[in-house]
Amino acid sequence: MAYSLRSQECFNKVLTHSLRSAASDILDASSLSESAANDADLSKHVMSRIMLTIAGIDFRITFLLHYADSQAIRGIIKSTISEEGVPASSVEHSEELDAYFLEMGNRLCGEAKRLCYESFDHLGMSTPCVLSERTTLADMHNDDLKCEGHVVFQQMDKTLMAGSVFVYSKGDLELALDESHFAEQEGTGELEFF
Amino acid sequence: MLYLFAGLALLFLITTLFLAVNHAHLRKSLDVAQDELAQDQQRLRDMQAELSAAVKLQAPASCESDFEQLTQQYNSLNTQFENCNERCLQAESELAQAKIELNNYSSQQSNNEVVLQGLVKEMERLKDLLLTFERWNAELTALIDHNKMMQAQNEGFSTIVKQTIILALNASIEAACAGEYGRGFAVVADEVRSLAVKSENLNNEYKSHLSKNEVITISTFQDIQASSQLILTAINNFSSRLNQIQL
Numbered sequence: 001m002a003y004s005l006r007s008q009e010c011f012n013k014v015l016t017h018s019l020r021s022a023a024s025d026i027l028d029a030s031s032l033s034e035s036a037a038n039d040a041d042l043s044k045h046v047m048s049r050i051m052l053t054i055a056g057i058d059f060r061i062t063f064l065l066h067y068a069d070s071q072a073i074r075g076i077i078k079s080t081i082s083e084e085g086v087p088a089s090s091v092e093h094s095e096e097l098d099a100y101f102l103e104m105g106n107r108l109c110g111e112a113k114r115l116c117y118e119s120f121d122h123l124g125m126s127t128p129c130v131l132s133e134r135t136t137l138a139d140m141h142n143d144d145l146k147c148e149g150h151v152v153f154q155q156m157d158k159t160l161m162a163g164s165v166f167v168y169s170k171g172d173l174e175l176a177l178d179e180s181h182f183a184e185q186e187g188t189g190e191l192e193f194f
Numbered sequence: 195m196l197y198l199f200a201g202l203a204l205l206f207l208i209t210t211l212f213l214a215v216n217h218a219h220l221r222k223s224l225d226v227a228q229d230e231l232a233q234d235q236q237r238l239r240d241m242q243a244e245l246s247a248a249v250k251l252q253a254p255a256s257c258e259s260d261f262e263q264l265t266q267q268y269n270s271l272n273t274q275f276e277n278c279n280e281r282c283l284q285a286e287s288e289l290a291q292a293k294i295e296l297n298n299y300s301s302q303q304s305n306n307e308v309v310l311q312g313l314v315k316e317m318e319r320l321k322d323l324l325l326t327f328e329r330w331n332a333e334l335t336a337l338i339d340h341n342k343m344m345q346a347q348n349e350g351f352s353t354i355v356k357q358t359i360i361l362a363l364n365a366s367i368e369a370a371c372a373g374e375y376g377r378g379f380a381v382v383a384d385e386v387r388s389l390a391v392k393s394e395n396l397n398n399e400y401k402s403h404l405s406k407n408e409v410i411t412i413s414t415f416q417d418i419q420a421s422s423q424l425i426l427t428a429i430n431n432f433s434s435r436l437n438q439i440q441l
Contacts, residue, residue, distance in 0.1 A: 051412055055420030062413060124424030126416035129338075132345065132408060134401065139409040 007167075010175040012036070012149035014115050015063065015165040017182045019151060022107035023161065025080040032076075032153040032160065039137050042066065042150050045159045048094075049135065050101055052109040053126040054116060059169035062140070063112065064131075065105045066162040069094055073160045102128045108163070115182075119175050137164070144168040310439060317433040327422035334415040341411055345404050348397065355393045362387030 016034070020027060047066040054061040067073060077091050077100060091097045105128040113125050140148070146169050152162040167173065362383050369380030 051409075051416065053413065053416035053420050055417050055424055057424070060413075060417050060420070062416070122424050122428055124420035124422065124427065126419040126423075129412045129416065131412065132342070132405070134345065134405040135409050136405065139406045 004174060007173065007175045008147045008149065010177045011061070011147060011165050011167055012151070013177065013182060014112050014175070015149055015163050016151050018063075018108045018111040018115065019065075019163040021111045022104045023153075026076055026161070027153070029080040030076045030155065032155050034151060034153055037150040037152045037162065039148065039150065042152065042159075042162055042164065043137050045162075046133065047159070047162065048098065048101070048133065049131040050098075050105040050128045051131055052105050052128045054109060054113050055124045055126070056116075056120050057122055058171060059167065059173050061112070061116070062166045062168065063105070063109060064137075064140070064164040064166075065101055065108060065128075066159075066164070067097070067101050068158075068160050069097060070160065072155060072158065073097070076155075076160070098130050102130070112165075115177060116175065118177055118181055140164075140166050142168070144170060146173060310436070314433070314436055317429060317436060320429050321426070321433070323429070324422075324426060327418070327426075330418050330422075331415070334411065334418065337411050338408075338415060341404065341408050345401075345408070348401055348404055352394070352397050352401065355390055355397055358390040359387060359394065362390055 020034075026032070045066070045068070047068050050065040050067075052063045052065070054063075074091050074097065077097075091100050109125050109128070113123055116123055146167045148164065148166045150162060150164045152159045154160065365383035366380055366387065369376035369383050372379065
């Protein structure tokens with residue numbers, strides 16, 4: 001993968017920042033620890049996956065949102081308080097859990113698209129799709145894959161949620177974002193609730 | 195008679211004498227007048243000479259410098275006039291050229307209006323691409339559903355293969371229990387088991403391909419979906435900019 005280190009770092013930051021932003025309710029209500037991961041680490045965990053894509057003119061960026069279909073994550077979601085001050089919707093069934101993370105995936109992708117607009121003019125965003133549990137991270141690899149990055153959120157060494165970014169392009173693709181792009185949004189993010 | 199004749203002769207003589215005297219007197223007056231005229235002419239010439247002398251005396255001091263200034267001004271004005279004339283000719287030529295260009299521009303503008311109207315229609319037509327994208331969306335959704343169905347079938351096949359392996363194992367056990375009579379059956383049971391194991395391996399590969407196929411299908415589906423959004427947004431932006439053009 002002939003790709004600049006800076007772009008890789010930027011895509012990883014976009015992933016991390018967007019996931020933090022999309023999952024802020026879960027992160028605020030829990031003590032999940034965040035850490036970078038690689039393909040092999042993430043493959044060890046059996047988790048449900050949601051796929052989303054941002055398309056540019058000559059590239060695409062695919063995000064995977066991984067989550068454990070477990071009581072631990074359900075407990076965290078239940079403890080979150082929605083904007084209206086009432087508990088979050090039920091996530092007892094797998095379909096309801098999927099629906100919760102589909103919504104989170106939309107927020108993740110929307111935030112990532114907003115950040116990518118700083119470097120790219122024309123972008124489009126897909127709707128999220130739930131992948132079957134058979135799929136593996138290796139299935140995401142092809143000749144056009146330029147870079148990938150992963151971040152996991154754990155509770156007591158148990159991975160409950162994770163995010164992955166895969167960048168596919170035939171040619172060079174440079175994403176140039178500095179700290180101000182992330183810091184500014186973090187600073188104003190809370191204001192959006194008012 | 196003689197006296198009459200003498201009297202007439204005397205009268206004639208007196209008359210002649212009178213006329214002679216009068217002629218002499220007139221001649222003298224004429225000479226005087228001629229002399230006065232000559233004197234007046236001489237005085238006039240003298241005055242002209244004096245005037246010329248006076249003009250010659252005053253010319254170097256004031257008139258010549260005025261004359262030079264006037265000459266310079268005249269030359270300058272003449273030059274300006276020539277320049278103006280040249281510019282007028284040039285402007286006339288440019289005006290004629292501008293008229294030609296204006297006509298060409300008007301003609302071109304008419305063509306541009308036609309082209310613009312064509313472009314607007316094309317852009318409106320391109321908005322119908324949404325229907326194409328919706329068709330692709332539906333087809334890929336069908337492909338994803340079909341893929342899920344194949345995965346379910348693959349799961350069913352996998353279960354059958356596993357059961358076949360167990361069945362073959364049971365058959366081998368039963369054949370062993372039958373002793374000598376079951377020896378032939380044991381060979382068949384081993385072959386069935388071997389085939390079932392091969393089927394299981396093949397099934398696992400097939401499962402892996404189906405899994406990869408699912409990712410490729412969904413990523414293509416999403417790529418088309420996102421690209422459709424990108425294209426339609428670009429078309430709408432281009433269309434609105436096109437509408438802002440006023441020819």
